[in-house]
Amino acid sequence: xxxxxxxxxxxxxxxxxxxxxxxxxxxxxxxxxxxxxxxxxxxxxxxxxxxxxxxxxxxxxxxxxxxxxxxxxxxxxxxxxxxxxxxxxxxxxxxxxxxxxxxxxxxxxxxxxxxxxxxxxxxxxxxxxxxxxxxxxxxxxxxxxxxxxxxxxxxxxxxxxxxxxxxxxxxxxxxxxxxxxxxxxxxxxxxxxx
Ligand SMILES: *[C@@H]1O[C@H](CO)[C@@H](O)[C@H](O)[C@H]1NC(C)=O
Ligand SMILES: *[C@@H]1O[C@H](CO)[C@@H](O)[C@H](O)[C@H]1NC(C)=O
Ligand SMILES: *[C@@H]1O[C@H](CO)[C@@H](O)[C@H](O)[C@H]1NC(C)=O
Numbered sequence: 394x395x396x397x398x399x400x401x402x403x404x405x406x407x408x409x410x411x412x413x414x415x416x417x418x419x420x421x422x423x424x425x426x427x428x429x430x431x432x433x434x435x436x437x438x439x440x441x442x443x444x445x446x447x448x449x450x451x452x453x454x455x456x457x458x459x460x461x462x463x464x465x466x467x468x469x470x471x472x473x474x475x476x477x478x479x480x481x482x483x484x485x486x487x488x489x490x491x492x493x494x495x496x497x498x499x500x501x502x503x504x505x506x507x508x509x510x511x512x513x514x515x516x517x518x519x520x521x522x523x524x525x526x527x528x529x530x531x532x533x534x535x536x537x538x539x540x541x542x543x544x545x546x547x548x549x550x551x552x553x554x555x556x557x558x559x560x561x562x563x564x565x566x567x568x569x570x571x572x573x574x575x576x577x578x579x580x581x582x583x584x585x586x587x
Contacts, residue, residue, distance in 0.1 A: 410482055432587055433559040436527050439555075439583040441520060442567065443484040443500045444492050449574035458574060459484045474513075475506040490567045490578055498523040502533075514537035516546060520581070522554075529553020531583070533562050542566075548583055560585040 448458035460482035465475060481503045487494040502518020513536065520531045530553065535546030544564040551558035568578040575585045 400546045434587045435529075435551070435554045435556065435558055435585065438586050439527065439531070439585060441486045441488070441491050441497055441500075441519075441522070441581050442494065443486050443581065444576075445479075445482055445484045445579075446576040447574050452573050454574045473510075474508055474511060476509050478506045480504050480506075480514075481520070486522070488525070490580060492578065495524070497525055498528075507536075513537065514539065527554035529555040531555045531558060533581070535562070537564070548585060555585070557587045558585045559587075 405468070445459045446454065446457060448454060448461045460480050463479040464474060466477040468527045482501070484500045486497045486500050488497055489495070498521045500518050500520045501560075502516065504514040504516045504518075506514045507513055515536050517534050518532075519532065522531065524530050525528045530551055531548055532550040533546050534549045535544075536547065537544035542565065546562040546564060548558055548562050563584075565580050565582075566577055567580050568576075570576045
């Protein structure tokens with residue numbers, strides 16, 4: 394009885410495996426017939442630096458800012474970490490860390506402060522690389538904690554030389570000056586696959 398049941402179970406499993414394999418074969422067949430061409434491969438490493446100066450009404454730097462903070466949400470309780478504030482930016486990006494290093498293009502996007510208990514920044518931006526050997530856009534996404542010296546974001550896509558790119562964007566702050574208007578430089582060290 395036990396043996397018979399075991400045999401029946403193993404037959405059922407075999408049938409299930411066969412059905413699954415058959416389904417995979419059908420899918421693989423469809424996939425191969427609709428996917429004859431592959432994307433090219435872009436660079437597997439790419440580094441750039443973003444330079445940001447925050448608009449500050451108290452020093453009225455309207456001629457040279459790269460980012461603006463939205464108003465804090467109108468809540469009736471203390472909001473020490475600015476939960477819900479958005480910073481929208483359009484930063485020049487360069488080859489090296491210096492602000493007069495060769496221009497590569499610009500990074501446009503935003504981050505949202507999204508914690509009640511610490512500074513955390515949810516990022517979404519596109520780096521538009523318009524100079525140099527590799528040109529195209531790189532889409533970068535991720536949640537970071539201000540307290541971390543090294544921040545990890547992901548590359549979720551791209552166009553042009555970076556078409557189909559995915560990978561890791563390691564971000565570090567290479568310069569920070571809190572004297573109003575606050576300014577900083579970030580490095581983005583990308584490891585990409587296609
Ligand atoms: C903020 O909320 C309070 C209470 O609801 C309201 O009286 C006030 O007008 C709001 N301020 C703004 C700028 O919306
Ligand atoms: C570039 O950096 C130098 C030295 O840190 C600084 O004096 C200058 O104001 C910066 N220029 C811009 C446009 O931020
Ligand atoms: C990138 O910049 C170039 C040059 O300004 C522009 O033609 C192109 O449309 C930009 N791409 C995006 C996605 O903004």
